[in-house]
Amino acid sequence: MSPKTGKKIYDSKSGFETLTEAFEFGLDREADVRNDRYISKRDGSVLMKDYAKDWLDGIDVGHLRERSCRSMTRLYIVPRWGETAVGDIKPSAYRAWAKELRARPNVGADYAREILGIFAMMMDDAVEDSLRQASPVQRQRRRGKFTKKPRERKRDMRVEDVQRLAVNALTYWGLPGYVFIWTMACTGMRPAELYALRREYCCPAWPASDPDREQREEAVERYGGEHPMPALRVEYQHQWKDSVLSLLPPKYESLRTLVVPPFLAELLGMLLGSHDSEWVFPGITGGPLAKSNFSFFYWRKIADGREASTLRAKGGGRGGCWRPLPEIPAVPAYEGKRLYLLRHGAKEWLDEDGHSRIAVETRQGHELPGVEGTYSNVTPGMERAIMETLQKRWVGLMRGLGPEFTLPSPKDLPVDLDGWLKAQVKASMEIE
Structure with a gap:
């Protein structure tokens, strides 16, 4: 409890077998609050369909880019993640979705990269909005087999x-x-x-x-x-x-x-x-x-x-x-x-x-x-x-x-x- 307001500083939890476990849980939560790492259950439970709508309303890009972002969100991101809480999206689930998205014949590698880029920006902003501690998109780590990016075959312009x-x-x-x-x-x-x-x-x-x-x-x-x-x-x-x-x-x-x-x-x-x-x-x-x-x-x-x-x-x-x-x-x-x-x-x-x-x-x-x-x-x-x-x-x-x-x-x-x-x-x- 806050000594000033008497309200809970963070979410409570029950079911501890010993007093020591309960005390350590409280110390961990207080450390998270002091270091701005704490995400409340209420904030983390915001659904992706709601967050995506607010996120799109806040982007400041050109007309064509905004139209493209809205289209990709409506057609691919919301159908997969709309009913999932922002805080519940796991890296493993994201990787499985990314793999499935790239394999779709109606999407293709370039368009899939665009969709995943939009999703990655949403997750980065969700971290800044204190809806999750880290993004599930690990863009700096290279995993899996190397795939050379295909180049369009074209002739010299004569x-x-x-x-x-x-x-x-x-x-x-x-x-x-x-x-x-x-x-x-x-x-x-x-x-x-x-x-x-x-x-x-x-x-x-x-x-x-x-x-x-x-x-x-x-x-x-x-x-x-x-x-x-x-x-x-x-x-x-x-x-x-x-x-x-x-x-x-x-x-x-x-x-x-x-x-x-x-x-x-x-x-x-x-x-x-x-x-x-x-x-x-x-x-x-x-x-x-x-x-x-x-x-x-x-x-x-x-x-x-x-x-x-x-x-x-x-x-x-x-x-x-x-x-x-x-x-x-x-x-x-x-x-x-x-x-x-x-x-x-x-x-x-x-x-x-x-x-x-x-x-x-x-x-x-x-x-x-x-x-x-x-x-x-x-x-x-x-x-x-x-x-x-x-x-x-x-x-x-x-x-x-x-x-x-x-x-x-x-x-x-x-x-x-x-x-x-x-x-x-x-x-x-x-x-x-």
Whole structure:
């Protein structure tokens, strides 16, 4: 009993056979209280389903991360541990669950690691909340057999394969598709950033069209002048939030400016001149790409190919417009592969061309850790070098196409892309 309040300091226990055992139990509990190790039965009996709800309400992360945490908790953590008291979760039970989770065919190693990471953070916070003395997740101890982490099998990104993808996208989607593929390959932008790219943040309008006056003035000074560098600005990504398609900051708040090679600047200019959408890359029906399942409805057809058929164009449906679509050949290097490999390939090109690590990682939207990230800075010279090496790859591609090259297209385009490409081929032949 507390001498001041007369209340119990800790939970009592009965059934001792000797007075010495009872006395030692009391001394142990008093030592736990003095050293902040004591967990009352009431606190330790909080159910995981209740603690998980409070824990999720208290995390301060981005919208997508919070949505992911809530989903993993609802689908995997609560069904297994919801009716278990926080203080009753044993390390052995956790290890058995982790093993079973990794073995599930619908989960996979990477997703299981995400789920277990969320659970580990909950247990760490439960210790801080005095609901248990230690976490059941022993992350520093290595147990069991070594399993090498599997790596995705992928090929080098060849400029010829990018052109094949772009031509397939032109056939299936139109001019926006051709420019979309080349923009992702040259900038390494994330898909959701491309979906949300607005015309005021894209060359040739940007940087003069930037609504932020201070940012506009700095960009005009850096990318304009006597030797301008065409560029676009990553300000947003498109994501669904509360069932509403929303413009959110890019992942990791990675707002950045990306210089583009002259050929891509010309393509972007032609594309923006061909439509009046607020989005640089409108979908087949004219709406935002983020409202469709891009991977299924666009990318799989572009990478895997499809048989000849008809395709609904803008205004399609009952009484609408349908257009014939020729067979689209598969691109073997990307058949069955994901769109994100174009982003990986963009980094491979920069690494291969010998650009500095700070310039490459910044362009990808990453931050370098430690002293290197603190002291390094991307200079205009670094950006110009990136622009020039990307243009050099394009020139090499054009030389390989040759003067007999003809661009296949199943419909009339709003611009003379075929004529423009023939001019690019001719110009490449004249460059020493």
